[in-house]
Amino acid sequence: ETGVTQTPRHLVMGMTNKKSLKCEQHLGHNAMYWYKQSAKKPLELMFVYNFKEQTENNSVPSRFSPECPNSSHLFLHLHTLQPEDSALYLCASSQAPGPFLEKFGQGTRLTVV
Amino acid sequence: AQSVTQPDIHITVSEGASLELRCNYSYGATPYLFWYVQSPGQGLQLLLKYFSGDTLVQGIKGFEAEFKRSQSSFNLRKPSVHWSDAAEYFCAVGAKKEYGNKLVFGAGTILRVKS
Numbered sequence: 001e002t003g004v005t006q007t008p009r010h011l012v013m014g015m016t017n018k019k020s021l022k023c024e025q026h027l028g029h030n031a032m033y034w035y036k037q038s039a040k041k042p043l044e045l046m047f048v049y050n051f052k053e054q055t056e057n058n059s060v061p062s063r064f065s066p067e068c069p070n071s072s073h074l075f076l077h078l079h080t081l082q083p084e085d086s087a088l089y090l091c092a093s094s095q096a097p098g099p100f101l102e103k104f105g106q107g108t109r110l111t112v113v
Numbered sequence: 114a115q116s117v118t119q120p121d122i123h124i125t126v127s128e129g130a131s132l133e134l135r136c137n138y139s140y141g142a143t144p145y146l147f148w149y150v151q152s153p154g155q156g157l158q159l160l161l162k163y164f165s166g167d168t169l170v171q172g173i174k175g176f177e178a179e180f181k182r183s184q185s186s187f188n189l190r191k192p193s194v195h196w197s198d199a200a201e202y203f204c205a206v207g208a209k210k211e212y213g214n215k216l217v218f219g220a221g222t223i224l225r226v227k228s
Contacts, residue, residue, distance in 0.1 A: 002156060002158070004156070006156075040220070041220065042117075042203075042217075042218045042219060042220045042221070043157075043203070043218040045215060045216070045217075048215070056215070090156055090157065092156075092157075102159060104149075104156035104157040104158070105156050106154070106155050106156040107154075107155070107156050109154075
């Protein structure tokens with residue numbers, strides 16, 4: 001248990017569905033991140049939130065919509081996804097602005113059918 | 114922009130043998146360097162990090178890494194591998210930014226341990 005909890009752990013959704021991924025940490029961290037991990041590709045940073053404000057959007061398609069209602073919770077809302085969006089989505093948190101990423105969640109394995 | 118290269122996609126070592134995983138980075142300033150490990154179906158766990166100072170860094174689980182500025186390398190080593198070390202290992206370089214920090218990861222090296 002890393003202190004960063006992601007739910008659900010597995011998700012299968014159709015291309016017309018709307019679903020949300022949830023990330024929660026109670027480590028007192030004030031920065032939270034979404035990463036995408038696809039097979040045979042490096043981890044890709046998607047979004048960064050610092051003190052609930054989005055500070056980075058790494059050219060992510062609009063079918064991915066993040067939400068950070070407070071420093072402890074981070075969501076990733078998904079709609080009209082494509083099969084190539086199937087991946088492991090990892091949440092992480094840290095004490096911004098430094099040190100760096102300390103804790104990752106276990107990820108949500110997303111399959112788009 | 115920073116980048117990370119892990120030349121070996123797969124490495125197989127015998128249990129008890131020594132291990133070295135290679136990592137080369139490209140970054141214009143003094144780098145912040147990291148090694149993470151990921152077991153199947155799990156998130157990433159930080160093994161060790163280098164910010165400054167002693168270029169030989171000790172981490173968890175008996176791992177160490179050495180920063181060599183002249184070679185732009187940050188190779189991970191372990192003197193004696195255990196079967197439980199089988200996992201995927203990621204090297205990363207960090208850029209310190211005004212708001213939040215950004216890590217760039219290598220593609221990973223899958224370590225297999227044979228008995």
